Amino acid sequence: MDINRENYELGLPVIQKAGVAHKIEFKESPAMPVLDELLQDEKNHGSYDFIFVDADKDNYLNYHRRLIELVKVDKRSIELAKVGGLIGYDNTLWNGSVVAPADAPLRKFVRYYRDFVMELNKALAVDPRIEICMLPVGDGITLCRRLK
């Protein structure tokens, strides 16, 4: 899912070349309502083997709640990721700003999202339902394996 179809279409030739286009159901939409829609269908609960999150950093914790935390819907507790499944959060080093001194000169958008990324990193580090591994590749990817 992506709010911008053009970005999906940019990668589509590679997806087609790999012969996996038939496995993709693209949704042009903000992620949140799509996740909420997925949560409405019981067959999606705890069913996802792998989820990759690479969108608006100020919503990562909201996404995390829908993917792994127990969201209460009609008094039932539900979530999307499978036990044993993986969630990847991209940009968790956020241009290195997460370890920069508070007064470091940062570009405006880097500074704006830094606190959100740091908040996510802290929440993931103490979340007992997952084990995490931060890969220092690119802009940092944190892999979370759902334990329970």
Ligand SMILES: C[S@@+](CC[C@H](N)C(=O)[O-])C[C@H]1O[C@@H](n2cnc3c(N)ncnc32)[C@H](O)[C@@H]1O
């Ligand atoms: C850094 S790009 C990554 C795209 C893709 N993962 C890749 O590596 O090519 C971030 C993407 O998030 C999308 N995006 C931003 N806010 C979003 C939202 N609220 N819901 C869904 N997608 C969003 C943008 O349109 C953009 O395509």
